[in-house]
Amino acid sequence: MKLGRLRPRPWRQWTLRTRMVVAIVLLAGIALVLVNLAGVAVMRSYMTGEADRDAKRGSELAAARPPESQDRPPPRWYSGTPKPLGDPGDREINFQYASDGTIRGFNPYADITPITAAVPFETAKSRAGQGPVTVETAAGTYRVAVTYSAEKNAYGVGAADYDRVEESTTQLLVAGLGVSALVLIALAFTGAYVVGIGLRPLTRMEKVAASIAAADPPPGKGAAALVADRVPDTDPHTEAGRLGLALNTMLERIQAALAARAASEQKLRQFLADASHELRTPLTSIRGFAELYRRLGAGGGPEVDEMMSRIEQEAARMGLLVEDLLLLAALDEERPLRAQPVDLLAVAADTIRDAHVRNPTRFVALTSFEPVTVVGDDHRLRQVATNLVSNAVRHTPDFAKVEVRVAEETLAAPRTPPVAAVGVALPAGTRVAVLEVSDSGPGVPPEHAERIFERLYRADPGRARTQGGSGLGLSIVAAIVAAHGGRVELFTAAAKGATFRVVLPLHDV
Structure with missing residues (x-):
């Protein structure tokens, strides 16, 4: 048998707002129905108890009543015919059964035939001393209690109208359900409004996302x-x-x-x-x-x-x-680079010596003489020093000085921030090794300083090509220093030269 594609349930296609409002109204409706049912049950129990007490009290009075008590003047409403039960005001009826079953001790001006027919003498004898029961009569429903009096050797029967209990509880239930329906309608509109306000931000987010997707x-x-x-x-x-x-x-x-x-x-x-x-x-x-x-x-x-x-x-x-x-x-x-102890002072000294060989007329000097040892790749760190010194010599006038400094420091925030920096930002307080190459040339123009470490970037492309530079020297410096977990910074100002500062973290050797 070929199965068709299952259709999605209708409620799954509802909006979130509709689902929330329906859920709120449904839960509130269930709660209101339960409250109404509980109220009706409490009301029925209370009114049934009242009817039982009236029936019990009436049976006790009837059992203790002397037979001659029925000889009394007729009431004003009596017209010669006993009043039938079921009229308004017939809430309590009581009479007495003598030991031989004779009915006495009742109001002769009221028709109690429906009660005596529903509760004959034998039934009354069997119910004596027991709790009230509900009895259906031709005149309506009553709660009936029977009390035996040994002194009078008689059975008192008391009946309390029970139809009023049913009518009252039914009216209470109808009224409660009507009010609940109005409450649910108001709750639905209020909930839709409140939920709509709460979902407006989501609607705005949806519009933003839709505009981004469609743009x-x-x-x-x-x-x-x-x-x-x-x-x-x-x-x-x-x-x-x-x-x-x-x-x-x-x-x-x-x-x-x-x-x-x-x-x-x-x-x-x-x-x-x-x-x-x-x-x-x-x-x-x-x-x-x-x-x-x-x-x-x-x-x-x-x-x-x-x-x-x-x-x-x-x-x-x-x-x-x-x-x-x-x-x-x-x-x-x-x-991965080779990791070995490297003396930065020796690296700087060798770099300066090579620079003197290539440019014997230039002033290139080492300004510090304390050895500083780091862990890294000796060949690559020498390439860093060589590129920085060569860059300073190549891009400064012949009379400019180039100085190299090597030191071990505790990293602190500089008084003047660098105009350009690349690599790993080390936290303040870190023990670091510093390699600085400074010159007394014209400095790096601000418009070129930010891009100085970009690959193949030149501040003066025509001059650089004639002098043999490839535009990759400082890019290689930045890449090597970053690979060692360090940072290279540029400090420069107009007519005050430039300083390239290499910062490398110190490790236990």
């Missing part, structure tokens, strides 16, 4: 602009407000992630463009010299030797650029 990114602003809207309901004292806070936090993180992705994509595009340009320059030179060599022929001579030397230089330059790119790629992959 297209503005031209030139990227996907991050899609999640710029925020939920206005952020009261932390309410559930909806806390949900709004959480939603806003989520949107902020999504926006930050999208902005970071867009920035990363932009950096990648710029990096690819710059890398292509950097590789194209030496390749163009190599191709030009090779073509010139082909035209001149295979003969020797100073011109050919110079061309071969230039080809070799450009190839070496291209090789260095490729090596730097590969190093950055390896650092991006977070490959």
Whole structure:
């Protein structure tokens, strides 16, 4: 047998507002019905008790009444015919059965035939001394009690009207249910209004989410602009407000992630463009010299030797650029570095010695002489020092001084914050090793300082290419320092030079 697809239950398609109102009204309705039933039960019990007491009292009076008590003057309403039971006011009837079953001691002006027919003498004898019972008569329903009097040798029968109990409890139930219905109607409208007010923040959140889902990114602003809207309901004292806070936090993180992705994509595009340009320059030179060599022929001579030397230089330059790119790629992959004790003072001294060899006319000096040992990769830390010193020498005038300082310090907040910093932010109070490279040159312009550690970024692209820089030196410094769990900072001011400060955490050696 092929089963059809199950249809969803209708109540599952209701809105949250409808479900809440229906649930409130349903629970209140059940509670009101139970309260009404309990009230009717209590009322019935009370009125039944009253009827039983009246019947018992009437039976006791009838049992003790002398036979001649029925000889009394007729009441004003008597017209010669006994009054039938069931009229208003016939709530209590009592009479006496003599030992032989004779009926006496009753009002001769009232018709008690319905009671005597329902409670004959034999029945009265069997019920004597027992509790009241409900008896159906031709005139209605009564609670009947029987009392035996040994002194009179008679049985007193008392009857109390029970129809009024049924009528009263029925009226009470109908009135209670009517009032309950009005209460439920008022509760439904009030609940719908109150729940609607409570759900308004959720409705606003829904509109914000729907607008974000349906919107297209503005031209030139990227996907991050899609999640710029925020939920206005952020009261932390309410559930909806806390949900709004959480939603806003989520949107902020999504926006930050999208902005970071867009920035990363932009950096990648710029990096690819710059890398292509950097590789194209030496390749163009190599191709030009090779073509010139082909035209001149295979003969020797100073011109050919110079061309071969230039080809070799450009190839070496291209090789260095490729090596730097590969190093950055390896650092991006977070490959583990060698961990060994490294004396930063020795690293700084060797770097200064190499700088003197390459630039014998420049002033490059070491200003501290206390050894500082860190745990790290000796080769990479030497590369950090070399790049910083080379950068200072390359981008400052010949008369500018370059000074290198190595120290062990307790990290504290600097008086002047750095204009640029990358790497791991270490907490204040951490024992750190510091490597500083300072120069007395013109400093780094503010518009370039913030991007100084970006890959292939140059403050003066034309000058840098002629001087052989690749634009990757400071990027490599930042990547190596970050891989060691440290931080590199730039302090600079116009006409006051620049200071690159490398901070590395100290570990037990």
